[in-house]
Amino acid sequence: MRALDLFNFNLQVIYRQPMRSAMLLVAIAIGVIAINLLTGLGEGGKRYVLGEFDFLGKNVLIILPGKKETTGGMPPVTGETPRDLTLQDAAALKRLPMVSDVAPLIAGKAQVSRDASNREAFTVGTNRAFFRVRQLHIASGKALPSLPLDQAEAVCILGPTLRRELFGTQPALGEWVRAGDRRFRVIGILQPEGQGLGFDMNEVMIIPVASAQALFNQQGLFRIFVELRSLDNLAGSRAMLTNLLRERHGGEEDVTLITQDSLISAFAGILDVMTLAVAGIAAISMLVAGILIMNVTLITVSQRTEEIGLLKALGAPESTVRLIFLAEAGMMASCGAVFGLVISNILLFVARTVYPAIAFTTPAWAQIGSLLLALLTALLFALLPAQKAARLAPLEALQNKRAA
Amino acid sequence: MRGQDAFKLVWSSVAHSLSKSLLTALGIAIGITAVTLLTAIGGGIEQYVLNQFSQFGTRIIAVHPGKNVTHGVGGLLSTVRPLSIADADSLRALSGVEQVVGVVQGTGTIEAAQRQRTSDILGVGAQMPEAWRFKLSLGQFLPDDESGRSRPYAVLGYTLRQELFGNQNPLGEFIRVGGLRFRVIGVIEQKGQMLGFDMDDIVYIPVDQALQMFNREGLMEIDVTFSETSSSAAVAQAITRQLTERHGDEDFTLTTQDEMLDTLSNVLSVLTAGVAALGAISLVVGAVGIATILTTTVRERTGEIGLLRALGSSQGQVLGLFLGEAVVIALLGGLMGIVLLGIILVGFSLVVPNLPFLISPMYLIIALLVAATIGLLAGVIPARSAARLNPVDALRAE
Numbered sequence: 111m112r113a114l115d116l117f118n119f120n121l122q123v124i125y126r127q128p129m130r131s132a133m134l135l136v137a138i139a140i141g142v143i144a145i146n147l148l149t150g151l152g153e154g155g156k157r158y159v160l161g162e163f164d165f166l167g168k169n170v171l172i173i174l175p176g177k178k179e180t181t182g183g184m185p186p187v188t189g190e191t192p193r194d195l196t197l198q199d200a201a202a203l204k205r206l207p208m209v210s211d212v213a214p215l216i217a218g219k220a221q222v223s224r225d226a227s228n229r230e231a232f233t234v235g236t237n238r239a240f241f242r243v244r245q246l247h248i249a250s251g252k253a254l255p256s257l258p259l260d261q262a263e264a265v266c267i268l269g270p271t272l273r274r275e276l277f278g279t280q281p282a283l284g285e286w287v288r289a290g291d292r293r294f295r296v297i298g299i300l301q302p303e304g305q306g307l308g309f310d311m312n313e314v315m316i317i318p319v320a321s322a323q324a325l326f327n328q329q330g331l332f333r334i335f336v337e338l339r340s341l342d343n344l345a346g347s348r349a350m351l352t353n354l355l356r357e358r359h360g361g362e363e364d365v366t367l368i369t370q371d372s373l374i375s376a377f378a379g380i381l382d383v384m385t386l387a388v389a390g391i392a393a394i395s396m397l398v399a400g401i402l403i404m405n406v407t408l409i410t411v412s413q414r415t416e417e418i419g420l421l422k423a424l425g426a427p428e429s430t431v432r433l434i435f436l437a438e439a440g441m442m443a444s445c446g447a448v449f450g451l452v453i454s455n456i457l458l459f460v461a462r463t464v465y466p467a468i469a470f471t472t473p474a475w476a477q478i479g480s481l482l483l484a485l486l487t488a489l490l491f492a493l494l495p496a497q498k499a500a501r502l503a504p505l506e507a508l509q510n511k512r513a514a
Numbered sequence: 515m516r517g518q519d520a521f522k523l524v525w526s527s528v529a530h531s532l533s534k535s536l537l538t539a540l541g542i543a544i545g546i547t548a549v550t551l552l553t554a555i556g557g558g559i560e561q562y563v564l565n566q567f568s569q570f571g572t573r574i575i576a577v578h579p580g581k582n583v584t585h586g587v588g589g590l591l592s593t594v595r596p597l598s599i600a601d602a603d604s605l606r607a608l609s610g611v612e613q614v615v616g617v618v619q620g621t622g623t624i625e626a627a628q629r630q631r632t633s634d635i636l637g638v639g640a641q642m643p644e645a646w647r648f649k650l651s652l653g654q655f656l657p658d659d660e661s662g663r664s665r666p667y668a669v670l671g672y673t674l675r676q677e678l679f680g681n682q683n684p685l686g687e688f689i690r691v692g693g694l695r696f697r698v699i700g701v702i703e704q705k706g707q708m709l710g711f712d713m714d715d716i717v718y719i720p721v722d723q724a725l726q727m728f729n730r731e732g733l734m735e736i737d738v739t740f741s742e743t744s745s746s747a748a749v750a751q752a753i754t755r756q757l758t759e760r761h762g763d764e765d766f767t768l769t770t771q772d773e774m775l776d777t778l779s780n781v782l783s784v785l786t787a788g789v790a791a792l793g794a795i796s797l798v799v800g801a802v803g804i805a806t807i808l809t810t811t812v813r814e815r816t817g818e819i820g821l822l823r824a825l826g827s828s829q830g831q832v833l834g835l836f837l838g839e840a841v842v843i844a845l846l847g848g849l850m851g852i853v854l855l856g857i858i859l860v861g862f863s864l865v866v867p868n869l870p871f872l873i874s875p876m877y878l879i880i881a882l883l884v885a886a887t888i889g890l891l892a893g894v895i896p897a898r899s900a901a902r903l904n905p906v907d908a909l910r911a912e
Contacts, residue, residue, distance in 0.1 A: 127810075129809050130806055130809055130810060133802050133805055133806040133809070134806060136802055137799045137802040137803065137806070140795065140798055140799050140802070141795075141799060144792075144795045148792070176620060176621035176622070177621060177632050178621055178632060178633060178634065178715075190618065190619065190620025190621070190635075190728040190730060191620055191621055191622055191692070191728065192620075192622045192623075192692030192693055192694075192727050192728065193692075194729065219579075219580040219581075221595070221763075221765065230580060230581040230765070327731060328729075328730075328731075329729065330729065362623060363632075364621075364622065364623070364632070388789075388792060391548065391552065391789065391792045391793055391795075392792060392795055394544065394545075394548045394793065394795075394796045395545075395795040395796040395798070395799045397544055397796070398541040398544050398545060398796045398799040398800050398803065399799050399803075401537055401540050401541045401544070401803070402538075402541055402799070402802070402803040402806060402807075404537060405534060405537040405538055405541075405803065405806075405807060406806060406807075406810075408533070408534065408537070409534065409807075409810050
């Protein structure tokens with residue numbers, strides 16, 4: 111039987127039972143839509159979240175005070191240690207040949223006020239390098255001046271939300287705000303941006319690190335960001351940084367080095383597993399669709415027993431008969447899958463239009479995968495009935511209408 | 515038509531092509547299994563997480579420095595208005611308050627005679643064991659010394675004791691924590707992990723010593739427990755009033771344990787419902803399956819329907835027969851699904867005994883009801899087409 115004949119032959123069969131065919135199509139389409147839609151949502155969510163976290167350059171290391179013997183658990187987030195990470199440590203790190211820049215960080219909360227309006231704000235003490243390392247952009251005014259690390263200056267940069275809370279529509283540049291028991295002059299406003307790593311940069315107040323030490327009455331740094339000149343020999347650079355700090359800390363290794371990449375990859379791993387799990391749950395529906403295909407093919411075989419007998423009497427081998435039924439299932443599944451793909455892509459397009467910030471797209475592997483899965487399910491579940499049809503004895507089939 | 519006869523008719527139709535009915539039911543069964551299994555896992559996880567949190571007791575209020583802790587890091591950051599040990603002590607006098615524990619956490623080196631280990635250091639008040647429901651396996655907990663003059667005593671977590679002393683008796687031995695000398699006076703019983711945080715790899719020292727060691731002014735958290743007879747709202751209000759009076763401003767945040775558990779439980783329930791809804795996609799496909807098969811049945815039995823109608827059956831009766839068939843198939847599927855669920859659960863419990871599953875008879879009844887409803891909905895279109903057949907045409911179709 112030629113391929114075209116086979117196609118036409120099956121098309122007739124499908125047309126003869128429009129209701130049943132349509133429903134089979136719908137069943138497969140639901141499975142494909144579910145898989146594609148959910149992976150699309152998962153992927154979009156993942157990219158959005160990772161984008162939010164991806165604010166440091168690839169060549170930036172984060173140094174946390176404190177270390178734990180057991181690795182793999184939580185890093186020492188509180189950062190309280192008997193020996194502080196100091197500004198001198200930061201300065202010493204900066205002198206290493208492979209380090210291009212260093213941004214020390216003290217983070218705290220302070221009541222920031224101006225006239226009657228006040229607000230509890232995240233206050234970050236740091237230096238000029240921080241703006242580049244953290245990829246912060248100034249909307250108006252300027253960034254922190256280049257100061258020696260240990261020199262305080264009563265200037266601050268405000269996040270856009272904090273600026274609006276304190277000043278409303280009035281101009282803020284050049285004005286004074288009060289934080290704790292100190293006053294700072296506003297010299298810059300940050301551009302609005304999303305949240306990342308728990309810090310909302312829209313509500314932040316940035317001051318020189320030495321001023322923050324005085325404000326919070328605290329010497330130790332919360333974090334140090336180290337920007338490397340290149341990523342070559344990352345392991346070697348890490349070892350050198352650790353060695354330097356160990357020497358400075360009396361031979362004790364009491365810091366933890368992490369890269370943003372390692373944080374992100376751990377996170378991406380979790381999100382991938384979640385997307386896969388959700389898609390897997392959706393794929394159960396494909397199993398149900400497969401059972402339906404098997405059921406319908408069984409019915410078709412029983413209804414077309416005479417036809418099969420005729421085919422076989424005319425000399426069609428078993429393989430041809432098997433092929434006919436497999437092809438019918440395959441055609442149905444492909445149509446349903448393509449139909450499902452089209453609908454899920456339309457739905458994702460609508461989602462993208464409504465929430466432009468999140469890139470809802472189903473990755474190619476999921477699209478092709480769901481198509482193949484639909485096809486494979488159909489063929490697999492149709493195999494048993496097709497086999498049954500192929501094995502029918504020609505004469506009996508011709509005589510006995512209800513053989514199956 | 516009598517009910518009994520109707521049932522016989524429906525059943526004979528289901529049993530006539532048993533393999534077809536069973537396959538259709540299997541589709542529903544898989545859907546029901548998916549939904550009940552996912553709900554059971556979700557419910558189990560919810561209970562597990564809630565147990566993890568409520569092992570510290572439910573009558574706890576946590577006070578953190580800073581006004582909003584929307585980012586959950588409030589206690590870790592520096593603040594211009596720290597919570598002091600004196601603040602914590604002042605809360606003891608409030609009515610209804612049972613225990614008050616100030617907490618500071620950090621990391622550092624812990625050295626015994628032979629071995630050393632870098633691990634978590636927790637500065638806590640003397641009432642910690644009662645407040646957090648910790649039990650000691652050896653010795654005693656930190657004594658209730660006057661703040662600022664506490665003696666350098668330390669209590670070890672289970673793992674830390676094993677790492678530093680093995681099976682030797684650690685009581686009375688000296689260790690160095692962050693360079694300072696402490697005498698071990700107790701060991702806490704094994705607590706296990708909580709959400710990835712090893713609660714046994716910790717040394718407990720007096721909170722004032724910890725503040726000094728970390729050169730820190732304020733506590734990271736004050737935990738207040740209250741008596742059974744007082745309510746969390748009343749105690750929270752008293753704490754707020756007391757601390758506001760001391761600070762001149764409300765520059766701290768209260769989290770009550772029961773509120774937190776409620777929120778957590780809500781979030782987890784929504785997640786479970788969401789995952790179960792995903793499983794329900796299979797049920798939809800199963801419903802399409804019932805509709806498809808029933809359509810075929812209606813076609814096959816057109817003559818029979820014609821006969822019934824010619825003999826005086828009403829449209830409603832024919833409708834009822836086919837709806838009945840759909841419901842019977844779906845219920846069959848529901849039962850199969852429950853059996854399948856049972857097999858999976860038994861299989862799981864043999865392979866991994868400690869998986870948290872929560873299954874209640876309620877679920878199973880709901881599962882059957884859902885299956886029946888789906889059968890009913892799926893049967894509507896084919897049953898209506900059967901009922902609307904013209905008796906004469908239908909008879910002729912034979």
